Amino acid sequence: MNDFPTARLAVIGLGMATKPHLEALEQLRGRVEVSGGMNRTRAKADAVAAAHGWRVFDDIEQIAGDPGTDGVILATPPDQRLEIVETLARAGKHILLEKPIERTLAAAERIVAICERHGVTLGVVFQQRMRPAGQRLRALLNEGRLGTLALVRVDVPWWRDQSYYDQPGRGSYARDGGGVLISQAIHTLDLMGSMTPPVRAVQAMTATTRLHRMEAEDFATAGLTFTGGAVGAITATTANFPGGQESITVAGTLGTAHLRGGELTVNWQDGRSESLGQAGGTGGGADPMAFPCDWHRDIIADFADAIHNGTLPAISGREALRVHRLIDAITRSAAEGRRIEMPEGD
Structure with missing residues (x-):
């Protein structure tokens, strides 16, 4: 990892898919800090935040306006992505998406275009890479x-x-x-x-x-x-x-x-x-989550480096369209x- 300031990432969506993300973020403390978490079910957000010492965000607009957040890990179901991405990208927040980008090819292409238009880094979590x-x-x-x-x-x-x-x-x-x-x-x-x-x-x-x-x-x-x-x-x-x-x-x-x-x-x-x-x-x-968090850790660390280097992440949104x-x-x-x-x- 390069010697850059700590990346500050919010986590949106705290369901089953975020289990390896949460483990990876614990291992990356000091290199990547969590500015807060948000979930559609507030009780889930409160529980995860209490376990990890995070702040809980009330809504997407609060994350978009937070000067202490450089980017987000977005792990909501695919049908919830477009409006969230538009709001965050407009605010200059970089985005690391859980796969898939969206439900359809057309919607996935739209998300990639939104991030490119606003000049924010878009990475996709394909941890097998x-x-x-x-x-x-x-x-x-x-x-x-x-x-x-x-x-x-x-x-x-x-x-x-x-x-x-x-x-x-x-x-x-x-x-x-x-x-x-x-x-x-x-x-x-x-x-x-x-x-x-x-x-x-x-x-x-x-x-x-x-x-x-x-x-x-x-x-x-x-x-x-x-x-x-x-x-x-x-x-x-x-x-x-x-x-x-x-x-x-x-x-x-x-x-x-x-x-x-x-x-x-x-x-x-x-x-x-x-x-x-x-x-x-x-x-x-x-058990869909029966795998280690090492690959997610490497994806997140690479995304943090990409933000600070101004380079493409290991798997960019445009590459994921393939x-x-x-x-x-x-x-x-x-x-x-x-x-x-x-x-x-x-």
């Missing part, structure tokens, strides 16, 4: 060590029981924007997109299995064509009891790399093999029963 094994795989691909890319496979075999979807709005288009794609698989799809050439075409299907009562999909599969000629396949579900670890397999002309959870295994065509990291928990089972475009293409392909061509220059 911070896993050392994933960073090692990205380096192997960037350096061309696996040879010419031929095949990419993504598997997200997760599990959520019905009680998860019984919570109001879960798995709905109105609140979440969809099901397994935008709420769970988005992390692994973002990680894939950060290390592969752009996807050029998608052919997909989605479904809701008999294991869940929910509006949106709990299963999705898609075939992909990448720029440069490689092909790929995606399978994502929350109906795979008891839940397994997500994986990305990348095959090139010189070797094949398999990233499963936090463990990377590389098998070279010449007979060598190597491994890095360990599987670890990533929230694929019944995975939103992919999910939009998968969803449209499944709904329309046809191949979807991705926009040039994505």
Whole structure:
């Protein structure tokens, strides 16, 4: 971390998704300070504030007008984002968003445009980018060590029981924007997109299995064509009891790399093999928060540095649009029963 003044961040939205944020912020005390918290349910805000020694903000306008707040960690459900972002960005507050940016591609693009128009830093929490094994795989691909890319496979075999979807709005288009794609698989799809050439075409299907009562999909599969000629396949579900670890397999002309959870295994065509990291928990089972806070800590620390450096964060809002475009293409392909061509220059 660079030697800069302490970043002062407010936390908006104190539900389940903020558990690793709260742990990470405790570890970052001195480098990042919390100016206060806010939640739609005041009792929740009071409880969290009392536990961590925070101030409680009454409303968004109070945060926007607070000179002691440099930026915010925004972890509300996606359907609550647009107005909040507009108010904060207009006030010059930098924003670190929990994924997804918003429910639809159009709304996500609007949020990115708002922040760019007001000149504030917008970061998105895709914490899987911070896993050392994933960073090692990205380096192997960037350096061309696996040879010419031929095949990419993504598997997200997760599990959520019905009680998860019984919570109001879960798995709905109105609140979440969809099901397994935008709420769970988005992390692994973002990680894939950060290390592969752009996807050029998608052919997909989605479904809701008999294991869940929910509006949106709990299963999705898609075939992909990448720029440069490689092909790929995606399978994502929350109906795979008891839940397994997500994986990305990348095959090139010189070797094949398999990233499963936090463990990377590389098998070279010449007979060598190597491994890095360990599987670890990533929230694929019944407990969605069964993973360490280390990756969130690194995301928040990087965001604080970006604010003070005037540089882009590790995952900027504009960069995060890439995975939103992919999910939009998968969803449209499944709904329309046809191949979807991705926009040039994505």
